[in-house]
Amino acid sequence: MNVNRQIVIMSVVILGLGILLITRPILQTDQNTLEVFFGVFGVIYAIVAGFIIVVLLENYRAIKGHIWAEVNALQDLRDYLIYVDNQPHVVGAIKGTIKTYVESIITQEWPAMVNCRKINMDTPTTIYAIMQSINRIDVTNPSDAVALSKLIDTLGEITTHRTNRLYASGEKLPFLLMLFIVILSILVVFAFTLLPIEDMTIRILLNGINMFAVVFSYIVIQDLSHPFQGAWCINNEPYQDLLATM
Numbered sequence: 412m413n414v415n416r417q418i419v420i421m422s423v424v425i426l427g428l429g430i431l432l433i434t435r436p437i438l439q440t441d442q443n444t445l446e447v448f449f450g451v452f453g454v455i456y457a458i459v460a461g462f463i464i465v466v467l468l469e470n471y472r473a474i475k476g477h478i479w480a481e482v483n484a485l486q487d488l489r490d491y492l493i494y495v496d497n498q499p500h501v502v503g504a505i506k507g508t509i510k511t512y513v514e515s516i517i518t519q520e521w522p523a524m525v526n527c528r529k530i531n532m533d534t535p536t537t538i539y540a541i542m543q544s545i546n547r548i549d550v551t552n553p554s555d556a557v558a559l560s561k562l563i564d565t566l567g568e569i570t571t572h573r574t575n576r577l578y579a580s581g582e583k584l585p586f587l588l589m590l591f592i593v594i595l596s597i598l599v600v601f602a603f604t605l606l607p608i609e610d611m612t613i614r615i616l617l618n619g620i621n622m623f624a625v626v627f628s629y630i631v632i633q634d635l636s637h638p639f640q641g642a643w644c645i646n647n648e649p650y651q652d653l654l655a656t657m
Contacts, residue, residue, distance in 0.1 A: 449602065449603065452598075452599070452602060453599070455595075456595050456596075456599050456625075459591065459592060459595060460592060460595075460628050460632070463584065463588065463592055463632055464628070464631060464632060464635065466584075467584060467632065467635035467636060468635060470579055470582050470635075470638070471635055471638050471643065471645070473575075473579045474576065474579045474580055474638055474645055475645055477572050477575040477576035477579055478576055478645070478649055478650075479649060480568075480572045480575075481569060481572035481573060481576060482649045482650065482653050484565055484568045484569045484572055485509060485512075485513065485569060485653060486653065487561075487565050488509060488541075488562060488565045488566065488569065489506060489509055489657070491558055491561045491562050491565065492505060492506065492558070492562075494554045494555070494557055494558035494561070495548055495554075495555055495558045496551070496552060496554055496555060497551070498548065498549060498555075501544070501547050501548055501549075504544045504547070505541065505544045505545055505562075506657060507544075508537070508540040508541040508543075508544045509541060509657065510654065510657040511537050511540065512535075512537040512538060512540075512541060513650055513653055513654045513657065514654065515535065515537045516647070516650050517647050517650050517651065517654065520577070521647045521650075524577070524580040524581075524639060525639040525640070527581070527583070529581075530577050530581075532573075532574050532577050532578070534570055538566070538569070538570060538573075541566060542566065545559070545562050545563065545566065548562075580638070580639075583636065584632075584636050589632075589636070592629070592632060593629070596625050596626075596628075596629055599621070599625050600618075600621065600622050600625055603617075603618060603621045604618055
């Protein structure tokens with residue numbers, strides 16, 4: 412039995428025992444005590460849920476930022492070729508290797524990112540091919556020298572953005588933290604059903620609003636935990652658009 416399964420079973424048992432222990436006496440507890448309990452418990456849940464959403468949102472934005480930074484660097488790499496004079500065959504070869512690299516992102520790396528498969532973060536052969544094609548540039552004038560310098564610097568930026576993109580896409584919410592928010596969500600929904608409200612209509616309304624907020628918060632967390640799926644899906648459209656311009 413793996414550690415995660417043991418933790419789940421233990422948590423469910425503890426949660427069940429806790430519910431059995433608090434269900435009977437809580438209904439006879441003083442109302443002021445209940446108000447303090449629900450207030451503190453609600454604040455704890457809000458802090459934990461808010462913290463998780465902020466962490467996931469930062470990683471979501473980081474992935475998008477690294478993608479656009481890499482696309483921009485690839486566009487710069489292509490555009491700097493205009494400064495290479497009288498070497499159309501070399502320019503064509505470099506553009507071809509850039510196109511091959513973009514195609515490899517779309518067909519190989521992107522499916523692996525979506526399915527959470529491990530990707531080798533070392534420099535791929537497609538980038539080495541770009542390096543080799545750039546190395547064939549003959550420096551015959553100052554313009555060629557500037558272009559070669561810019562191309563080498565930009566290629567270094569591309570490898571950095573690629574590593575950051577792959578690292579950020581592999582970041583996931585720890586299992587224990589996900590289990591913690593699930594247990595807290597269940598406890599919040601259950602605990603607030605015990606509020607001593609005599610009017611059944613108001614009781615149903617308030618508990619419905621509370622359940623909606625908790626469930627919606629959990630859906631947001633789940634959606635941000637899988638940035639390549641769901642409502643806030645990150646797709647490979649920037650690379651597709653770049654490939655169309657090559």
